[in-house]
Amino acid sequence: MRDVTVCLDAPPKVVNAGFAIHGLNSPDDRFRLPDLWQFHLYQYDADLEVDGTRHRIAPGRVSLILADTDVHFRYRGRSEHLYAHLRPSTQGTPHTLPLVQEAGDAASALAESLRRAVAALSDSPAQAAAEVWTALWRTVRLRPAEFQGGSHPALAAAFAYIEQQLPRPLSVPEIAAAAKVSHNHLTRLFRAETGMTVVAYVRHRRLARAEHLLRESTLSIPAVAASIGIPNLQAFNKACRQELGAPPRAIRQAGSRPTM
Numbered sequence: 001m002r003d004v005t006v007c008l009d010a011p012p013k014v015v016n017a018g019f020a021i022h023g024l025n026s027p028d029d030r031f032r033l034p035d036l037w038q039f040h041l042y043q044y045d046a047d048l049e050v051d052g053t054r055h056r057i058a059p060g061r062v063s064l065i066l067a068d069t070d071v072h073f074r075y076r077g078r079s080e081h082l083y084a085h086l087r088p089s090t091q092g093t094p095h096t097l098p099l100v101q102e103a104g105d106a107a108s109a110l111a112e113s114l115r116r117a118v119a120a121l122s123d124s125p126a127q128a129a130a131e132v133w134t135a136l137w138r139t140v141r142l143r144p145a146e147f148q149g150g151s152h153p154a155l156a157a158a159f160a161y162i163e164q165q166l167p168r169p170l171s172v173p174e175i176a177a178a179a180k181v182s183h184n185h186l187t188r189l190f191r192a193e194t195g196m197t198v199v200a201y202v203r204h205r206r207l208a209r210a211e212h213l214l215r216e217s218t219l220s221i222p223a224v225a226a227s228i229g230i231p232n233l234q235a236f237n238k239a240c241r242q243e244l245g246a247p248p249r250a251i252r253q254a255g256s257r258p259t260m
Contacts, residue, residue, distance in 0.1 A: 003099055004096070004099050006088050006094070007089045007094055008088065008137055010092065011089070011126075012037075012087060012132055012136065013086060013087040014084055014128045015086060016036075017085070017132065019081075019082055019115075020082075021079065022073065022075055027075055028075060029072070032071060033067060035087070036086060036087060037064065037065060037088060038083065039083060039086060039135070039136065040065075041062050041081060043080045043082075044058075045058050046073055046076060046079055047073070048100065050072075050099060056100070060104070061100055061101065062101060063101075064099065064139060065099065067087075084117060088136070097140050101139075104142070106142060110138055114135055117131035117135070152189050154180060155193055157180065158175050158176075158190075162205060163205065172186065203239065206228040206239075207228070210248070221248045224236075
């Protein structure tokens with residue numbers, strides 16, 4: 001077994017979570033959890049065999065193992081890891097990811113989520129589930145390009161950076177640096193994936209957020225404009241007409257709800 005498929009549209013049921021130490025009394029462990037999935041963030045080197053397939057364990061690697069699966073750990077001395085035993089949702093969009101993968105830069109965030117889950121489980125199971133759910137989503141997002149329908153991983157980084165920075169002035173070189181690719185390469189990736197330039201995509205996302213705020217909130221039109229990074233009202237009015245087909249006030253009136 002080299003990859004697993006999990007649904008994350010709803011939080012998992014976390015039955016147990018903790019910090020474990022192995023390899024002190026025995027060089028290996030063989031076991032299975034008949035009803036629970038295993039989610040581990042490792043801090044040691046070891047070998048893991050899952051249903052006959054061998055995987056290398058190393059510090060900073062994370063694994064997700066299905067319920068009722070035979071596992072065999074071969075340790076190299078004291079072995080520590082954070083873990084959660086859980087039942088994921090069975091409904092929603094399936095996500096496929098490697099059974100074991102490098103957490104890389106996400107390892108510290110994964111560890112923090114799991115530590116919070118451990119601390120919360122005894123008196124706040126819902127919070128523990130939320131923390132593990134967050135960690136699982138981070139783990140799904142680690143998956144390489146072959147698990148993402150062929151999309152370049154830099155695109156996900158660029159999309160995330162844009163969403164987080166929409167209220168600020170954004171340049172293509174800045175976005176490319178955040179995605180760790182060149183300006184020209186990012187432009188080609190955006191053309192292939194979205195059919196837009198990077199600048200056009202940023203504009204599209206800004207106006208999509210503006211439309212939501214105009215239709216669903218009572219935030220003033222100047223505040224909406226400022227919140228998406230177009231504080232000049234004349235420029236905002238022009239952008240709404242070009243992207244959304246109507247000026248801000250008309251969009252607000254069309255989306256307004258009757259007062260109670």
